[in-house]
Amino acid sequence: MKIVLAIDSFKGCASSQELSSWIGGAIGDVYPTAEIVACYIADGGEGMLDAIMQNVKGNIVTCNVHDPLMNPLSAQYGILEDGTTAVIEMAQASGLPLVPKEKRNPLLTTTFGVGEMVKDAILKGCRKFVVGIGGSATNDAGLGMMQALGYRFLDSNGEVLGHGGEILEKIHTIDESRVLPELKACEFVVACDVDNVMFGAHGSAQIYAGQKGADEVMIKRLDAGMEHFTKVLKNRLGKDVAMNAGSGAAGGMGGGMQAFLDAKLRSGIEIILDQIGFDTHLKDATLVITGEGRIDKQSLMGKVLSGVSKRAQNAGVPLIALGGGIADELEEHEGVDALFSIMRYPMSLEEAMEKNRAEKLVRQSTKEIFRLIKLIKNSAS
Structure with a gap:
């Protein structure tokens, strides 16, 4: 038996x-x-890293990154035995439990640390990425992640913007001149188990931002900012991802990764079952x-x-x-x-x-x- x-x-x-x-x-x-x-087993959120790495051969890597409020943090990711595939769990650097309840504010929280993990893996030779995006504290459309990888987002005056969901409404120009060159050779598969879009009644802010510390005023601002940002994506990069199923996952991280990294969104459990x-x-x-x-x-x-x-x-x-x-x-x-x-x-x-x-x-x-x-x-x- x-x-x-x-x-x-x-x-x-x-x-x-x-x-x-x-x-x-x-x-x-x-x-x-x-x-x-x-x-x-896990479903692509917290625990995905452990689920994969305890079933397949590879190594756990520890690196220094920044948490959702840009405080120093030690995070982990996995590199599989092929030496080129990295397993990134977003919650390691941008998870909701990393932010004390009294400091939760998706206008301020960023995915920068996730980008730092990806960059560390790229510098170690990885070119394929499995990224679990569940359990986030953020609503920044993955802009923090992109900033860590070299993207810069500028306002209408040409000033470089900071971090967090609050910059969505201010973005006028996207500067790609400093993007990590190796990024073009990288493939990203994203574990995503929701079908939310980037803005609107079924969007990232209106459905999930309240769980991340946003009040009604913040939610409306984040939703409007996300809509503005998707128009910039369409006009500046020719990427129309706003209404893709899953684009609103993890505060718009799904859509951001589709637009900037040509990421493929898949069911988290399907990814894990394949990997193991x-x-x-x-x-x-x-x-x-x-x-x-x-x-x-x-x-x-x-x-x-x-x-x-x-x-x-x-x-x-x-x-x-x-x-x-x-x-x-x-x-x-x-x-x-x-x-x-x-x-x-x-x-x-x-x-x-x-x-x-x-x-x-x-x-x-x-x-x-x-x-x-x-x-x-x-x-x-």
């Missing part, structure tokens, strides 16, 4: 690695000879186990569970999903053969998220599932 584990973290409670260890151990208690293949060779692990597999903290309709729309289920279906391997909870509205399984909640009795969310209790619940639920599998197999034979 070969069991492939591809379970997302239970956010705020347990990592993909911890869950895989608990589930694998419980399976071993029932089937001691079972082959367990653990694939550590997930389809190869499915060969001769008996069963796949996936899941996340809360399984609902969104889980089946471009997230980890959705991506894993499509691959399992294509390979003809049965799939079980295990979750901390399952939403009432979820009636259709959509490619998942069976859904199980780890909850055994009523308890508060706080109680359920206590790591020791969560481990016990995960182990108990997994054992019961495999006891049932064993019972059915024995009855059939």
